[in-house]
Amino acid sequence: MDAFVDKELRGSLAAGMTDGEAERLFACLERRELKAGEKLFEYGKMADRLYYLRSGKLTASLDVQGRTLVLGDVPPGRWLGEVNLIDQGPASATVTAEEESEVYSLCHNSLLGLRDQHPEVAAALLKNITKDLAARVRRTSTGLIEQVNDNEFRVAQPAERKTWFSGALSWLFSGGDE
Amino acid sequence: MSTNFLAGVPLFRSFDESQLDTLARIMIVQDYGDGHVFIREGDATTSMNTSLFVILEGNVDVASSRPDGGFAVDKTVTPGAILGMIGLLDHEPRSATLSCNGKVRAAHLTRHAFMEMYRSKADLAAKFQFAVAEQLVRDIRNLDNMLRDAVLHGDEASIRERFDRSGANS
Numbered sequence: 181m182d183a184f185v186d187k188e189l190r191g192s193l194a195a196g197m198t199d200g201e202a203e204r205l206f207a208c209l210e211r212r213e214l215k216a217g218e219k220l221f222e223y224g225k226m227a228d229r230l231y232y233l234r235s236g237k238l239t240a241s242l243d244v245q246g247r248t249l250v251l252g253d254v255p256p257g258r259w260l261g262e263v264n265l266i267d268q269g270p271a272s273a274t275v276t277a278e279e280e281s282e283v284y285s286l287c288h289n290s291l292l293g294l295r296d297q298h299p300e301v302a303a304a305l306l307k308n309i310t311k312d313l314a315a316r317v318r319r320t321s322t323g324l325i326e327q328v329n330d331n332e333f334r335v336a337q338p339a340e341r342k343t344w345f346s347g348a349l350s351w352l353f354s355g356g357d358e
Numbered sequence: 359m360s361t362n363f364l365a366g367v368p369l370f371r372s373f374d375e376s377q378l379d380t381l382a383r384i385m386i387v388q389d390y391g392d393g394h395v396f397i398r399e400g401d402a403t404t405s406m407n408t409s410l411f412v413i414l415e416g417n418v419d420v421a422s423s424r425p426d427g428g429f430a431v432d433k434t435v436t437p438g439a440i441l442g443m444i445g446l447l448d449h450e451p452r453s454a455t456l457s458c459n460g461k462v463r464a465a466h467l468t469r470h471a472f473m474e475m476y477r478s479k480a481d482l483a484a485k486f487q488f489a490v491a492e493q494l495v496r497d498i499r500n501l502d503n504m505l506r507d508a509v510l511h512g513d514e515a516s517i518r519e520r521f522d523r524s525g526a527n528s
Contacts, residue, residue: 266491299484306487313494314447320501345508
């Protein structure tokens with residue numbers, strides 16, 4: 181792990197870890213390079229990894245009844261895939277490299293290994309991830325319930341509602357911080 | 359057979375007896391009267407007032423304000439439910455009011471005890487945090503499915519029903 185990446189990760193996934201704990205985590209990460217147009221993962225296919233985008237640009241999208249709904253761009257420094265890291269399952273979107281990109285990933289089995297053998301590392305990592313998950317659940321669920329209870333929204337045209345729900349889906353994907 | 363009051367709580371189903379006992383020792387069990395408010399919508403979360411509650415007996419109403427100025431119960435949760443989990447993690451203002459619907463017995467974990475668990479019991483903290491993450495992931499998948507249906511059909515007819523079944527705003 182080069183020093184630059186180390187510094188970046190210490191400010192995100194490894195926040196709050198000691199040097200030794202961060203090194204344990206970095207030892208479990210796998211590096212991958214993507215060419216422009218290459219898919220990182222595909223909607224509906226089994227996924228079990230969290231990815232950290234070191235450089236480049238990724239785009240998340242979804243095919244809805246024959247058309248592509250772009251959920252948003254993933255800038256460097258963001259992580260994604262944490263849902264499948266915790267609970268292996270089908271990916272909820274397709275993520276494609278818009279340009280040459282470099283990612284680091286952690287798989288579900290490595291997380292379980294950390295939890296059993298180095299619980300202090302797993303606890304710190306999970307603390308950082310659950311904060312992000314909690315913010316996503318709170319903001320999306322609060323926005324959703326406010327919207328379906330809104331009288332104007334109740335009488336809006338289906339197309340307007342679809343637009344709002346599409347935005348909320350992007351919001352859920354992005355963590356609600358856009 | 360464990361007699362621990364946390365045995366049978368879905369969030370802790372992967373905990374062994376020793377871990378359940380350790381967790382139970384740092385939680386406080388209390389009885390509450392009808393109408394007692396655990397958490398009030400809009401209240402700031404601070405390190406002093408943040409707790410996670412496990413409902414052991416009785417029912418708790420989850421209510422929130424409406425855009426028209428009204429206030430209504432979104433759902434009623436039953437024993438085994440975990441309340442206040444998100445506030446323990448993100449320190450944002452509370453998104454709903456949680457109050458007793460009749461007499462309630464609940465166990466609570468203070469933020470101080472939660473943080474102490476990190477410092478002194480890393481294996482339990484990792485297991486606890488993993489269980490919390492699993493619950494949040496279930497909520498996210500549920501929200502994702504609701505929104506996907508709504509994008510496809512353009513209406514929210516099933517959202518209320520599915521939302522009520524989820525634990526997403528508690």
